Amino acid sequence: MKTLKILTVVAVIALVGILASGVLNVDSLNMENNEIESAINDSQNTDKAPIRKGYDIGDTATDFSLKNIDGRMVSLKNYEEAKGFIVIFTCNHCPYSVAYEDRIIALDKEFKSQGYPVIAINPNNPEAYPEDSYDNMKIRAKEKGFTFPYLFDAGQTIYPQYGATKTPHVFLLQKVDKNNIVKYIGAIDDNHKDATAIKNDYLRDAVTNLINGEEIKMTKTVAIGCSIKS
Template identity: 65%
Template sequence: MKNIKGIIAVVAIVMLSGFATMKSGYKIGDIATDFKLENIDGKMVSLSDYKDAKGFIVIFTCNTCPYSVAYEDRIIALDKKYASKGYPVIAIMPNNTEVQPRDNMEAMKERAKRKGFTFPYLKDEGQKISPQYGATKTPEVYVLQKTNKGNEVKYIGAIDDNYQDATAVESKYVENAVDALLSGQPIKESQTRAIGCSIKL
């Protein structure tokens, strides 16, 4: 009997540790709470500031990750295409700048100016928002849709299926998701695996 109890206890510990290592954060259908983060212009930005938005393309990105740099022009293109349709890009820099100082606010301002960012570029001071979302990579995207309940998570994952070559992309995951929302259709791929650098904690 003692052996059986011991086995059960071991199994329980293994199961609990397994759950503990599962990715936490938002799942499809969850309601994302609002935030207030500092933008590169010194102003505080919240999702609630966008009264006319139908939703948001929230992208965790940074200056230093080669994957994020490879996607910068495509992120700018997403904002230019969808902001006027009610789905603006909101970029958030989630790295710990003590670990990665080249992602500090001054560097963010410089990068945004050099690239001509058309969207807010916010700093997740204290790294409170990225864990809440469950973001682990840069870049990683969360498409939100405004509903009666709040901002509902509709898509999580990569921007598209080829970070190396924009001309070789076959599946534009974010565009497909937003287009589906705009047309009232279901999203065919609501979750993909984000490819990028690990967020620096």
């Protein structure tokens, strides 16, 4: 009986040691990936996010006048020859936005000449995230070689009108007469981690459908990214 008690104590001590080691390893991993984990939590905790009204498919998007990184004010009406717009709410700090930067540049290069330029808007409050300040927007755009306007939503007045909740969050607009009609809302594609593993290229397919005069098969998807910081 005494031997059995000793063996039991030894087993318990060993088990505690294994568990402690595992906890330490998990804690270390979490610290290294804190920013990614924060973004993932933002995406999963949608029930806790404030409900914002915004545009739906078929709605008319109002124009805006926002400051670009070159200091000029930009409005949709400035693009007289455009057939529509790829409006993307994005920012500097969010890992999801960073992951999509090259793809957003590629989309602009592909579709701008066909009448659908990218218009990027940073909706975040720089007091909450200094990395998303106007000055840092200019730095980031130069580093990445942005080919599109990168506008600052000063006062955070535009993103609530659209109903954007994440970065990145896409609103595809088509010009109909003098109105900008919302045709697609949601994600850029279905794989932010690996551009070579995309199975559903939502935005590219939607723009291609519009250019070809075809019906968009999937008009709304769930935007996955970091919550917009107020």
